[in-house]
Amino acid sequence: MSEDIAALADAAAKLLQSGDYPAGLRMCRAALARVPDHADLLHMSAIAAAQTQRLPRAVVLLKRTTAVSQASALATRHLAGILNALGRRGEEADAHRTLLRFDPLDVVTLVNLGAALLAAGRSTEASSPLRQAAALSPEIAEIHHNLADALAGSKRVSEWLRLETRALAIRASFPEALNGLGLAFRKLDRPGDALACFRRAVELRPDYAEAQNNLGNALHLERRIGEAVARYRRAIILKPADAAPHQNLGNASMDRGDVVHATIVYRRSLAIDPGNAACDTALIFALDMVSGVGFAEQQAERRRWYLRHGRPYAAQQSPHANDRTPDRRLRLGFVSADFRQHAAASIFGPILRRLDPAQFEIACYSAVVREDAMTEQFRRLSHSWQSTLDLSPAELADRIRKDAIDILVDLSGHSSGNRLLTFAAKPAPVQVTAWGHGTGTGIPAIDYFFADPIVASAEMRSLFAERIYDLPCFLCFEAPDDAPPVVPTDPHRVFTFGCFNRASKIGEATAEAWGRILAAVPGSRLLLKDPTLDDGVARAEVMARLARHGVAASRIETRGRTARREHLANFADVDLALDPFPQNGGVSTFEAIHMGIPVVSLLGTTLPGRSSASILSAIGLSDWVARTTDEYVGLAIGKAATRTALADFRLGLRQQLLSSETGDPARYTAAVASAFRTIWQRWCAS
Numbered sequence: 001m002s003e004d005i006a007a008l009a010d011a012a013a014k015l016l017q018s019g020d021y022p023a024g025l026r027m028c029r030a031a032l033a034r035v036p037d038h039a040d041l042l043h044m045s046a047i048a049a050a051q052t053q054r055l056p057r058a059v060v061l062l063k064r065t066t067a068v069s070q071a072s073a074l075a076t077r078h079l080a081g082i083l084n085a086l087g088r089r090g091e092e093a094d095a096h097r098t099l100l101r102f103d104p105l106d107v108v109t110l111v112n113l114g115a116a117l118l119a120a121g122r123s124t125e126a127s128s129p130l131r132q133a134a135a136l137s138p139e140i141a142e143i144h145h146n147l148a149d150a151l152a153g154s155k156r157v158s159e160w161l162r163l164e165t166r167a168l169a170i171r172a173s174f175p176e177a178l179n180g181l182g183l184a185f186r187k188l189d190r191p192g193d194a195l196a197c198f199r200r201a202v203e204l205r206p207d208y209a210e211a212q213n214n215l216g217n218a219l220h221l222e223r224r225i226g227e228a229v230a231r232y233r234r235a236i237i238l239k240p241a242d243a244a245p246h247q248n249l250g251n252a253s254m255d256r257g258d259v260v261h262a263t264i265v266y267r268r269s270l271a272i273d274p275g276n277a278a279c280d281t282a283l284i285f286a287l288d289m290v291s292g293v294g295f296a297e298q299q300a301e302r303r304r305w306y307l308r309h310g311r312p313y314a315a316q317q318s319p320h321a322n323d324r325t326p327d328r329r330l331r332l333g334f335v336s337a338d339f340r341q342h343a344a345a346s347i348f349g350p351i352l353r354r355l356d357p358a359q360f361e362i363a364c365y366s367a368v369v370r371e372d373a374m375t376e377q378f379r380r381l382s383h384s385w386q387s388t389l390d391l392s393p394a395e396l397a398d399r400i401r402k403d404a405i406d407i408l409v410d411l412s413g414h415s416s417g418n419r420l421l422t423f424a425a426k427p428a429p430v431q432v433t434a435w436g437h438g439t440g441t442g443i444p445a446i447d448y449f450f451a452d453p454i455v456a457s458a459e460m461r462s463l464f465a466e467r468i469y470d471l472p473c474f475l476c477f478e479a480p481d482d483a484p485p486v487v488p489t490d491p492h493r494v495f496t497f498g499c500f501n502r503a504s505k506i507g508e509a510t511a512e513a514w515g516r517i518l519a520a521v522p523g524s525r526l527l528l529k530d531p532t533l534d535d536g537v538a539r540a541e542v543m544a545r546l547a548r549h550g551v552a553a554s555r556i557e558t559r560g561r562t563a564r565r566e567h568l569a570n571f572a573d574v575d576l577a578l579d580p581f582p583q584n585g586g587v588s589t590f591e592a593i594h595m596g597i598p599v600v601s602l603l604g605t606t607l608p609g610r611s612s613a614s615i616l617s618a619i620g621l622s623d624w625v626a627r628t629t630d631e632y633v634g635l636a637i638g639k640a641a642t643r644t645a646l647a648d649f650r651l652g653l654r655q656q657l658l659s660s661e662t663g664d665p666a667r668y669t670a671a672v673a674s675a676f677r678t679i680w681q682r683w684c685a686s
Contacts, residue, residue, distance in 0.1 A: 209239035226537025243273035302442025310424035333405035337417025393421035413437030473618035473662035486596035498574030515549030534560030571595035
């Protein structure tokens with residue numbers, strides 16, 4: 001019988017060598033029916049299955065081969081290769097570990113093990129075999145680069161940088177190492193060096209999709225948005241199934257003011273990677289700016305976000321052991337990516353600075369990437385400070401629980417860098433969203449949304465996941481110490497309408513209304529100011545949008561980024577501010593009023609479209625809020641016609657703002673402190 005099997009095995013081998021894999025496979029099967037544990041026949045069957053594209057069957061046969069013959073290194077190597085082709089990288093790593101039993105110093109196997117572990121997301125494990133390989137073969141550039149990849153997600157950026165530099169010292173024309181070095185430079189906040197690395201990587205390898213995408217990101221950071229868009233589009237052509245460049249193209253479209261296109265590409269990115277909560281939150285942010293998207297739809301999208309991404313974290317919720325004494329000193333936790341020079345920080349910063357330390361202990365959980373002098377101010381006022389950049393949502397939730405936070409406050413909403421997944425796990429007994437991008441989160445575990453009766457009307461409240469707690473205004477304003485004085489208007493200059501909001505808010509509906517206003521006020525002009533207008537492509541798109549509605553380029557002046565004091569001084573060149581819609585201004589509305597510039601606003605049907613109405617009403621300027629687009633246009637035209645009265649009116653605006661509760665941070669903070677105490681006492685009573 002053994003001679004018959006040997007003959008069959010020999011015949012099968014000859015068929016496989018000749019390329020007749022189906023016949024060879026049939027012969028192997030016939031022999032295996034008689035001796036099912038014959039290692040050579042199992043191995044040959046696996047080779048035949050692999051050659052006929054039956055890879056999962058080949059894996060089964062090779063695993064049987066290695067089980068039968070513990071000394072079969074060749075079968076194990078074949079198994080690792082097929083598992084790699086199938087993308088089963090964790091199992092591939094196990095196969096490489098088996099191979100290392102035959103030869104623990106095999107550099108190729110060590111490198112392959114490291115690569116498999118990296119692909120499986122097990123970077124910490126990957127570093128060990130790669131370090132061994134680097135010690136055995138220090139002259140191989142790829143090993144240093146792979147080891148750098150293993151460190152890319154850690155805090156060891158200096159070693160990451162050193163390893164990529166070592167790889168490039170061995171082989172200067174190494175695009176993957178240049179890409180890695182660029183990422184390390186970006187982590188170290190060296191944007192110029194990062195840009196140079198990514199540019200060199202794509203010069204060496206134009207079809208390198210990841211480097212094209214990273215080059216786009218580097219250009220975007222430099223506000224060269226048109227160039228960034230070209231790189232994102234190139235990355236998408238090269239690798240259409242990669243979600244990242246679609247999302248980044250959406251971000252660039254937002255900055256160019258094309259919010260409709262942004263929503264389209266965000267949805268494409270989510271179709272590829274539906275688990276990307278950050279892209280889904282960017283879509284929510286964009287939908288707040290799209291004309292025709294109603295409040296019910298916006299809140300429904302937030303609920304969908306929670307069901308897709310947040311609900312799995314709800315399983316981590318458990319009872320809280322916080323001391324239920326109603327009047328004790330409370331531990332407040334504030335979570336934000338904007339503890340820095342940012343519009344959101346100018347809203348919540350004055351509140352945090354004025355909370356009574358005898359009543360409240362402040363803990364800040366910061367996702368700031370690029371810290372600045374403002375970050376240091378927040379660090380100093382905190383009783384405890386924690387960077388959250390390297391913490392997963394679950395890890396951050398554990399940290400907050402250990403800190404025994406009583407009230408946890410989200411300061412980001414659905415804006416970049418938020419930690420809403422952590423809030424879904426309910427690490428604190430009372431949770432609030434407020435001030436940052438205050439539009440509601442869709443997360444049932446967040447108990448309260450700090451708003452006001454105008455921004456969240458009675459008709460809207462049933463659509464929020466959170467319970468509304470009314471403050472004097474949903475935003476607060478602190479006058480900057482270095483603000484220039486209000487400048488009397490020059491009655492002889494050309495009447496100037498102005499908008500210092502993000503250019504992305506100037507959609508077709510706004511452009512159409514502004515076209516009607518400028519047509520009715522002969523000789524008037526429009527001054528736009530926003531950092532994105534420094535980019536030629538972004539500026540051209542806004543100009544084209546306005547041109548479609550009859551506003552000639554000769555009547556528009558654009559200004560870009562300036563220092564804050566100079567930014568405020570630019571209001572002196574404006575006679576009347578036009579608020580965009582469907583998303584209004586927030587800080588920009590406060591700044592205009594503080595600089596003596598009245599603001600014409602339209603009361604929208606969505607929360608982002610009611611922010612200026614909230615601010616103006618809180619200051620006592622509700623007569624500057626229109627209810628329809630026609631009323632908005634008529635209000636602006638009518639106010640422009642009363643130029644002398646308008647000039648006198650502007651001189652009293654600053655004091656009117658500062659005398660209001662929303663413009664007096666001390667009074668506003670007292671209302672916030674009362675809110676914290678009230679919602680805490682409600683929890684204690686529950």
